[in-house]
Amino acid sequence: MNEKKKLSSGNEAIVHAAIYAGCKFYAGYPITPQNEIPALMSRHLGSIGGVFIQAESELAAINMVFGASAAGARAMTTSSSPGISLKQEGISYIAGAELPAVIVNMVRGGPGLGNIAPSQSDYFQATKGGGHGDYRLIVLSPASVQETFDLTVKAFDLADKYRNPVMILGDGLLAQMIEQFILPKQNRKITNQKKTWALTGAKNRSPNIIRTLFLKEGALEEHNLMLQNKYRLIEKNEISFEQYLTKDADILLVAYGTMARIVKGAVDSLRSQGIKAGLFRPISLWPFPSQALKAAANDKQKLLVVEMSYGQMLEDVKLSVAGNVSVEFLGRAGGGVPREEAIIEKVKTL
Secondary structure, rough: OOOEEEEHHHHHHHHHHHOOOOOOOOEEEOOOOOOOOHHHHHHHHHHHHOOEOOOOHHHHHHHHHHHHOOOOEEEEEEHHHHHHOOOHHHHHHHHHOOOOOEEEEEOOOOOOOOOEEEEEOOHHHOOOOOOOOOOEEEEOOOOHHHHHHHHHHHHHHHHHHOOOEEEEEEEHHHHHHHEEEEEEOOOOOOOOOOOOOOOOOOOOOOOOOOOOOOOOOOOHHOOOOHHHHHHEEEEEHHEEEEOOOOOOEEEEEEOOOHHHHHHHHHHHHHHHOOEEEEEEEEEEEEOOOOHHHHHHHHOOOOOEEEOOOOOOOOHHHHHOOOOOOOEEEEOOOOOOOOOOOHHHHHHOOO
């Protein structure tokens, strides 16, 4: 057997995944509910030849990730909502410079300092670009500790494949919940091509340039057009989603992340009561699985979107179905989590 079962929290699974994926640089700053990630990274990263830095601020941390990635390292930072807000300028720089990086946001209640309870109110920030300019993050949303491990490993690979930052969008519930997951025993061989673009010294090659400043007339527009072509390629190749009992469903529920787990329980309860409900769960929040959702909703009477927010993914769902299906909403924010009973009652009123 080349794997073992391990009991851990979502935060701990992210650390295991980063090390397994070959992360060699981490910079971060403490904030609840993701503090176990920097704590464990500080304990383990040095033993595999990596570098851990607790930065003096979130701004410093994201710019350290910029530098480490530019030098060719697999680099990562993690935080929670207000901390991610502080990183936005640096994230824009990383995207503009076409640097691979993994960014984890274990979302807490907001706006402002908010609280430390779970939330999904950072969807707009993650998927629409919280910083300046026309850039995109690949955004992946796990719904279990196992998926947290798997998608973090995938995030490092996608970041290198497209030279683009990738965000894992979790929440305080996923960060702290403890579940069993499968951890490979053997170290993984990183098969990515050598990063010929990296700033590793130019003794035996021509100099490389990594920049986000384009002052020559037309140069920045040309760079942006190139980025847009890359984003279209990502949209073509990297969409992921789950469908659960959708084929014969009369009403389709749409949810992501840990909220989708609660919705799945509601779907099972509704089925036991003779109501044909199904679940569509986006896993890639960007690129959003618009065409797949449109197809799944094609013959449905109604859609119900359920979020730990007051309706952010809701907008992408409405755009996907383009008014062809009635879309209803159930949401709570500020750390409130819609309960299975409330979802069942909402469906029955529809």
